[in-house]
Amino acid sequence: MVRAWGRTALPPLLILCLLHLQYSPLVFAQEGQEKEPATLFARASEMMNLRRYDGALGLLNAVLEVDPNHSEAYRQRASVLRHKCRYKEAEIDYNKYLELNPGTATVEKELSQLLQAQSSLQSAYGQFDSGDFSKVLEYINKIVLVFSPGCLKAKLLKAKALLAQKDYSSVISETGFILKEDEDNLDALLLRGQAYYYLADHDVASRHYQKGLRLDPEHSDLKKAYFGLKNLLKKSKSAEDNAAKGKLRLSAEDYKKALAMDPDHTAYNVHLYLGLCKTLVILGRGKEAISSCTEALNIDSDLVDALIQRGEAKLLSEDWEGAVQDLKEAAQKSPQDMGIREALMRAEKQLKLSKRKDWYKILGISKTASAAEIKRAYKKLALQWHPDKNVDNREEAENMFREIAAAYEVW
Numbered sequence: 001m002v003r004a005w006g007r008t009a010l011p012p013l014l015i016l017c018l019l020h021l022q023y024s025p026l027v028f029a030q031e032g033q034e035k036e037p038a039t040l041f042a043r044a045s046e047m048m049n050l051r052r053y054d055g056a057l058g059l060l061n062a063v064l065e066v067d068p069n070h071s072e073a074y075r076q077r078a079s080v081l082r083h084k085c086r087y088k089e090a091e092i093d094y095n096k097y098l099e100l101n102p103g104t105a106t107v108e109k110e111l112s113q114l115l116q117a118q119s120s121l122q123s124a125y126g127q128f129d130s131g132d133f134s135k136v137l138e139y140i141n142k143i144v145l146v147f148s149p150g151c152l153k154a155k156l157l158k159a160k161a162l163l164a165q166k167d168y169s170s171v172i173s174e175t176g177f178i179l180k181e182d183e184d185n186l187d188a189l190l191l192r193g194q195a196y197y198y199l200a201d202h203d204v205a206s207r208h209y210q211k212g213l214r215l216d217p218e219h220s221d222l223k224k225a226y227f228g229l230k231n232l233l234k235k236s237k238s239a240e241d242n243a244a245k246g247k248l249r250l251s252a253e254d255y256k257k258a259l260a261m262d263p264d265h266t267a268y269n270v271h272l273y274l275g276l277c278k279t280l281v282i283l284g285r286g287k288e289a290i291s292s293c294t295e296a297l298n299i300d301s302d303l304v305d306a307l308i309q310r311g312e313a314k315l316l317s318e319d320w321e322g323a324v325q326d327l328k329e330a331a332q333k334s335p336q337d338m339g340i341r342e343a344l345m346r347a348e349k350q351l352k353l354s355k356r357k358d359w360y361k362i363l364g365i366s367k368t369a370s371a372a373e374i375k376r377a378y379k380k381l382a383l384q385w386h387p388d389k390n391v392d393n394r395e396e397a398e399n400m401f402r403e404i405a406a407a408y409e410v411w
Contacts, residue, residue: 037067044076053080053150071100075107082110085144085151087118117147124157128164136161152178152185159191163198171195186212190222200267202229232261236272243279252279270299277309286316304333308340311347320351359407378408 040063047056057080063073078093094111098104120143127135137158144154159174175192178185193208209226212219239254255276259269273296280289293310296303311326327344334340360367363377381404383389390397 035062035066037063037070037073040066041070041073041076044073048076048080051150053083056080069100071097074100075110078114079110082114082117083148083150085117085121085148085153087114087121090114091118113147117144120144121148121151121154124154128157128161131164133161133164152182156187156191159188163191163194166198168195168199184215186216186219186222189215190219190225193222193225197225197229198265198267200265202233202268205229228261232258232265232268235261239272239275243275248279248283252276252283255279266299270296270303273299274303274306274309277306277313281309281312281316284316286313289313290317290319302333304330304337304340307333308343311343315347315350318350318354320347320354323347324351362403362407374408378404382408 040059044056044059044063047053047059057077060073060077060080063070064077067073074093074097078090078097081087081090081093091111091114094107094114097107098111101107120139124136124139124144127133127139140154140158140161144151145158148154155174155178159171159178162168162170162174171191172195175188175195178188179192182188189208189212193205193212196202196208197205206226206229209222209229212222213226216222235254235258239251239258242248242251242254255272259272259276263269273292277289277293277296280286280292290310290313293306293313296306297310300306307326307330311323311330314320314323314326324344324347327340327347331337331340331344360369363374363381365373365377369377382401385397385400385404387394387397387401
């Protein structure tokens with residue numbers, strides 16, 4: 001059937017001309033020439049110069065189909081395969097070349113380098129499993145990627161090692177190079193997302209996870225990372241909402257559950273610890289609050305809010321010196337904050353009072369005792385320590401009697 005030219009058929013004369021051109025000897029000659037090993041090999045060499053290794057590999061395969069004894073094609077293909085760290089296949093091609101051209105020193109050297117790179121990659125995997133991530137990077141950077149710069153496996157392993165070392169900026173950089181060549185690489189999307197996650201850039205992390213899941217909805221690691229992030233943010237928001245509504249006990253439980261989800265997520269957990277500390281201070285649970293604020297300060301020692309809240313928690317726990325120390329440090333870091341100065345003055349007053357005699361302790365009563373309880377305690381102790389009733393230890397009794405009287409006079 002003649003294809004339409006616009007709305008009309010091609011003119012018969014034009015059809016004849018096209019048919020003649022299609023089956024002319026010149027076209028036959030060009031097609032035959034394109035299948036010649038020399039032409040294919042030349043095109044493969046051009047592809048390699050342009051670093052289009054997949055294209056070069058296809059052309060070299062075609063060369064060797066036509067001419068199984070084309071030794072240079074074996075060498076070039078071995079070079080491409082080594083570049084992509086397909087070491088077993090590359091070794092076979094190098095050996096095939098050496099069968100055709102025994103004793104070629106340059107190829108023997110290339111084969112030796114290949115075996116060294118192969119061994120180094122295996123060692124890098126072993127060191128990763130044992131947790132020696134600096135050694136992993138040493139093997140990959142100094143050997144594997146020198147001889148096999150296109151080795152995707154090595155690049156991904158390098159990114160994993162950097163992630164384990166918490167060098168998140170470098171992970172983002174390394175996976176960026178991978179995604180520039182292959183924007184749909186699921187492993188790179190996962191690693192890059194995890195790096196952003198641990199930098200607490202959750203929106204960007206989520207976008208990487210989502211893109212990966214659009215490509216493969218059943219990818220287990222991407223699903224785990226994505227839904228783990230969603231659950232963390234959900235629980236954190238619940239903690240904040242409950243605190244805002246005055247549901248402090250529920251808020252504290254939510255903060256604790258959020259912190260338990262990923263203890264290694266320090267960039268985010270510092271804020272969860274601070275939120276928990278504030279909630280516990282309001283609840284009057286001083287010791288727990290001190291612990292939570294200390295965790296926040298272990299992550300970020302310059303967090304002024306954590307110093308203030310820990311100072312308040314220490315006041316609740318009657319650690320007057322500790323409270324003064326924390327609040328002084330907070331005041332130095334934020335000298336214009338009058339609220340900190342007021343809290344510091346309260347702490348210093350309590351510290352000063354604490355250095356006086358503890359009249360409550362002398363009378364054996366709590367600091368919340370009523371006037372009636374204070375009076376009863378005084379009468380009981382005054383009777384117990386009256387000198388006339390302690391003839392055998394009169395001196396001690398006189399001292400105690402004076403102390404008890406002085407304590408009662410304070411009130």
